[in-house]
Amino acid sequence: MQQGFRLKVLVTGVVLASLVALVALGGCERKPKIEPPKIDFVLAGEGYSTKPDFALIEHLHPIPIAELVRITPEYLAGLEQEQVDQIYARLSAGPIPDGAFDGALFFPKGSSGTLRASEIVGGLKGLAVQFKGRKLEALGAALWKGKVFYRDERVLRNRIEDLAVLKPLIGGSLADIPKIDVDDRDAWLLFPAKLYCGQSLLDGRRESIIIDYAFSDDLPGYRERPDYLATRRGFKVRDEIRMVRPGFYLGRAYLDHAFVLNFTLYNLTIAERDGPAFMANGQAQEDCWAGTQQRHLLVSR
């Protein structure tokens, strides 16, 4: 009985820890409420074969910079997955970020507006899946606050605010886990990852910034427990991000190449520092291969 309980705790911890590894969560933009963006989407049917080609969407419907500026994490979280995909494909990688970013996550939603996993299961069981999915989102938000990018080292670490749930999975003393203070709030730094420019698993037309946990045991400060959960021996977590605008990135998290959820990352300081110049001409530093399809950068409609 006791063993069964311990196993349950362990499995719960593993699931939660895998979420930590997937994304960093946290605060939303601390900005006045702004009008939602007006972004053109090309509607598709339900089947994969009806999804419009990203090259065509981008060619016909580039997102004006003025609309990029209006995108918020909350706006993205309210979209169907196909719409999120159509936005992601029209972004470029931008610069590899530097510094601490606040995060938020959201699971894919189908055309019914409920979680895609819930749609697949359907019926009452589907409702249960929807409920559990929402609980997971909330739990993630309570635990994880964001990511910290060390651009020069091409390394990233995740900000974990509450280690209580993960404690069964963490061996040794908590005292030797490095911490970070962001806006007067302490967080532990766990789950390191490598940063590089690489292939998007959704849209090959240009590279994304990849956050790769597979070989994080190479990195300084790696501790097997719990960091292994995200590595090649664990859930094989791989995130990719593209820049919405300076300081704001949209990401996709994968487990062993299988898409799991979306996330956003936001850094107010960078947004305020680099935002105005971006607003003016849409130009931003590109650290990654930007492809050869001509991008039509509309300052506004």
Add this chain to the structure above:
Amino acid sequence: MDGIAVAKNVITRNVITGVITKDVIKRVVLCLGLLVVAAPPHAEEAPATQPAAPPVAVVTAQDYSAGFRAGAAQLDPSEAAGREIWYKATAGNSRFHTYVFQQRIGVLIDWYRVLQSAARDDRFKTWGLINDPDCCTPGSEGCPAKSLEETYGFDWCPGDDTLLKFVGKPDYRDPACDFQDAPFVTGSTGATDTPHGTPNGSGDQRQSPCDLEFGTSTGALGVRKFPNPKFDAERWRAANGGTLGTWVGLDGKLSDDPKNSDAKVSHLSDPSLEPPFRVGLACGACHIAFNPTRPPQDPAHPQWENIVGLVGNQYARFSEIMVSGMPTDSLEWQVFAHARPGTTDTSAVPTDQVNNPGTMNALINVAQRPTFANETVVKWRKVDACATGEDERMCWCEPGRTGKCWRRSSQPETVHHILKDGSDSIGFHEALQRVYFNIGSCSEQCWVNHLTDLRVIDPQQRGYGQTPFDIGQCRRDCPNFRAIEDRLPNLASFLLSAEAHAADLHVARANQREQADANAHYEYADLVDDLEREFGSGAVTRGKTVFAENCARCHSSQGEPFAGRDFRALADNGLRADWLGNDVPTLASEVGTFRCRSLHSNHTAGHVWQEFASETYRARPADPNNPDPNGGGRGYYRNISLVNLWAHAPFLHNNALGPELCGWGGVGSYEFYRNTYVDADGKQLATAPACWPYDPSVEGRFALYKASMRELLNPDARPPKITKLNQDIVIDIGPKLWDGAEEQRVYGLTLRVPAGTNAGLLGNFQHKPFIVDLVRSKTRPEELEAQLIETYGAEQGRAIAGALRDIANQVIDDPSQFLAAVKQRLPLLIKAYSSCTADIENAGHEFGRDLSDADKQALTAFLATL
């Protein structure tokens, strides 16, 4: 209404404009002036739409070998230009073979294992690659490079004095920038199928040759290298034990302990460690071969005179090369790394989940190849202009050019049937252009987004299945596409040049004798005498009659009557008039050969290469005698050419008929040969016929031809062949914890597919609909059963539904029983979820079975003269 018009209609109808207010419209109008058309600044390389940055270093004429240039001595400028492109141009695919395949597709290539200079002498017998005569191993006599440290472990090749300076640096000026284009010839816009036609417009508007992207040789012909600007020498040195001259830090396994999962892992799957070179492929990688009439004395050290560009490399192991970084117990290695030498599964990357390796087509006497009139072809055709406001998905002019325009339309056309099943049938030029997609060009811009991602199992998600490649989009967005397209006339003229002329056995023997004695002569009559000595008096003459009566209806490009025909007669162009194949599609069930290749589905409607097949192809009726899903173009083989059959054994589209070939005599860790011989029950023979080591000599080819002919004409004497897994496939699912000494599974399971399983069983299994149906058996059982009954009939439909339900229940109880549960119900599941159920790979084509022994001998003698 064609597909594009439908798409346009749908898109127009479905665009969500959001809340478009008057204010928005006003702002759109006001801000039109703020439209900026720009490619974002590149971090690592300049956009390829313009010629590269000003020259940093010039590749001089001496970088090009005299031997290579001598091969073009008899060619006109267009043919010579086409030859150079064929041998060297990668059209940007080094990104595919360095990044895309590994990261997006998830399959690892170990380029160092394939190309390391230290193993140069073993390269041919291991990988079937042909060593570049102009390259050398650093430190060898006369080699400009003195140590492997200088070349990062690769061969030194011409142009490397410049290239090596740019490893880890930007602004490499590709040698293709100095490519000498063939003279511009003013041509009409309609001259798309004229070999010497030119790009449209009145002036030379060809895309910059820089976008051909030559790089330099890796030491293996057709395999090219490029300096990687993202390479970090210090990091490389640290990963490689302090040296630059090896890649063991990239491809070495992380653990020696077989119990540790890291024993199967290397940094090949860690893209943060950038190699010094990106590696790309030219068309020649598969097609450059030893000249059958002038084979090298030593295959590891050929000279340029031993090499031709078009007959196809019968020894190349590209399937093995493409998965060379995968563990041998992985699904990828076991299912794909078994293609016979000289074959590769070209629908493995754009996968159709049909396990179907085929030979590199031998391009011989191409000018005589049959064409087919009045096929309905939808494609882009050159025009002088598009109407103002015309939808650019129907008519498009290249910006910045004058009159370089194309319009998409449906017209009757005279076309070739190129691929084994007759697909690639919208025109000679377009078929040539598609070769570049096959080898990875424009993958990111144009086609990886259209592929099936084997891990996506939600039918609503992109990547669940294929969607059609869009030629117009690729032309617009990929400069490498345009660089090739603008030079297709040159490539076409090369394929029609003397380099593709027949290589007859009597010529090969004459060359052989002249090497020993400059005054020796050997003519066609001498060959006939020799053949008749070996196969019986009058064998060649009798063989011609046997051929006319039994074979010519498929294997002659001349019409009936065949009696009395001279199959060796010359056409006005000096080539043999008969192509010895009519290219007419024949039902695979009629030929009886291994049908999986005929079920290739990438050219069917809605699939990735849809735009490269004619409507006539797709209108071919389904075969009622084929038990597997077919129709929509599938289910046929074209009747192939027998020109120079003496040099191209083993036979059939998969090289399965005849002795099996091997590089190392069947032994050794680099021997990829698998015993495929089975008994009547499909069980692997413990004592199988030995494989034949590669022997490209004249007599080696002829011996192989005779042995293969014996099997062809005596079907009962063919030992059946089925490719099996030669090692268990092991798939670990779930996390493992490393305690510093040992790895412990936290939870999850290990799936194990046993050695001896038919490789095709896995390669053809449509796992996605199976998984979807497995889920539906629990979530929507009535709907699933109704659908299965409609497809398979009441009895079988219910049985399949029941099997799925039982498997789902069993897996919920105990996930580790997944494979066992599937295995128990395999025949039913194969019926429902396999794309091809054929297993014997060397079956069929039994048309010579009933000939007398004498006639079989005669036919063998006659075919050797063609």
